[in-house]
Amino acid sequence: MPLAAVSLVVVLTDLFASDVFTRIIVQMTINLILVVGLYIFVGNSGLVSFGHLGFVAIGAYTTGLLTIAPDFKAFNLQPPGFLERIQLPFWQAAPIAVAVAACVALVVGAPIVRLNAFACGIALLAFLIIVRVVSVNWSNMTGGLASMSGVPTDVTPLRALLGVGIAMAVAFVFQESRIGRRLRASREDEHAAAAIGVHVNRERLIAFVVSAGVVALGGAFFAHFVGIFSPDDFYLRTTFLILAMLVVGGRESLAGAVVGTLAITLVSEGLLRLENGLDVGGLSIKPPSGTQETGLGVFLLVALVLRPNGIMAGREFWPRRVRPPAQDAPENRPAAAAAPS
Numbered sequence: 001m002p003l004a005a006v007s008l009v010v011v012l013t014d015l016f017a018s019d020v021f022t023r024i025i026v027q028m029t030i031n032l033i034l035v036v037g038l039y040i041f042v043g044n045s046g047l048v049s050f051g052h053l054g055f056v057a058i059g060a061y062t063t064g065l066l067t068i069a070p071d072f073k074a075f076n077l078q079p080p081g082f083l084e085r086i087q088l089p090f091w092q093a094a095p096i097a098v099a100v101a102a103c104v105a106l107v108v109g110a111p112i113v114r115l116n117a118f119a120c121g122i123a124l125l126a127f128l129i130i131v132r133v134v135s136v137n138w139s140n141m142t143g144g145l146a147s148m149s150g151v152p153t154d155v156t157p158l159r160a161l162l163g164v165g166i167a168m169a170v171a172f173v174f175q176e177s178r179i180g181r182r183l184r185a186s187r188e189d190e191h192a193a194a195a196i197g198v199h200v201n202r203e204r205l206i207a208f209v210v211s212a213g214v215v216a217l218g219g220a221f222f223a224h225f226v227g228i229f230s231p232d233d234f235y236l237r238t239t240f241l242i243l244a245m246l247v248v249g250g251r252e253s254l255a256g257a258v259v260g261t262l263a264i265t266l267v268s269e270g271l272l273r274l275e276n277g278l279d280v281g282g283l284s285i286k287p288p289s290g291t292q293e294t295g296l297g298v299f300l301l302v303a304l305v306l307r308p309n310g311i312m313a314g315r316e317f318w319p320r321r322v323r324p325p326a327q328d329a330p331e332n333r334p335a336a337a338a339a340p341s
Contacts, residue, residue, distance in 0.1 A: 090224055
């Protein structure tokens with residue numbers, strides 16, 4: 001149901017909308033990929049991550065290096081020889097970017113998922129800072145603060161919709177899998193889950209790697225949407241925006257990721273239009289600069305006060321399957337016949 005609604009909006013946008021509205025919708029779908037990817041780890045494990053934008057950066061820079069024309073790379077970046085000569089289409093470069101991010105997540109995540117929720121969040125924030133420092137200073141690979149440019153801008157609304165479909169399919173399959181169910185059990189009570197045989201750290205690591213791959217896919221789409229980007233595009237401002245989308249919608253359900261993305265996008269774009277000025281009945285209304293950020297902050301505060309568990313509060317658009325109790329469970333066994341006196 002959520003994917004059908006998003007698909008309808010994207011298809012109508014591709015057919016009838018103006019260029020400005022099309023860019024808004026494509027940016028929203030890319031944000032939705034990032035939020036869904038973040039949900040795979042945060043929503044199912046209960047841990048907080050401030051570092052997933054690091055994997056978005058890895059996805060963006062990797063696909064950029066693989067798709068920029070060799071002559072342009074030789075003039076602007078000077079990467080190692082084999083990277084300078086290679087040029088792949090997006091559909092080949094994106095899976096490589098996902099694989100690179102997943103490998104980094106496997107190495108980084110192995111020690112981090114053993115930490116408690118607070119320490120995990122701080123450790124992943126440190127990872128984000130490391131990625132930013134590397135991307136700023138490794139200028140022959142990333143362009144540094146001068147930005148990476150020359151990436152083909154070939155992301156259309158329908159191609160972005162395909163990315164959303166892949167992300168949501170991965171998230172749904174994961175949350176309905178045995179791994180996802182065991183991970184959610186550890187989210188509710190880590191010690192009880194471990195006591196019944198759940199390998200908590202292993203399940204968290206699997207979710208972390210899958211989540212990193214999905215957000216890296218979003219980074220690849222972002223790179224091919226904007227065509228030019230810098231390390232600032234993958235830092236704190238975007239980190240808190242993506243987290244806000246997940247928290248406002250409800251971090252414990254896939255539907256919450258979708259609803260939160262739509263809600264924040266609508267409010268943010270509405271406030272931006274208001275900040276740029278409106279004409280109402282011949283009267284020009286132009287609020288002061290910063291209205292968008294202030295209004296968005298007020299919206300987040302009100303939403304969290306009124307709905308502390310998010311708009312969806314853990315609910316999905318579809319009924320969750322409930323497995324019937326096993327036939328040999330003690331409560332289902334017929335009472336033993338009373339012994340004759």
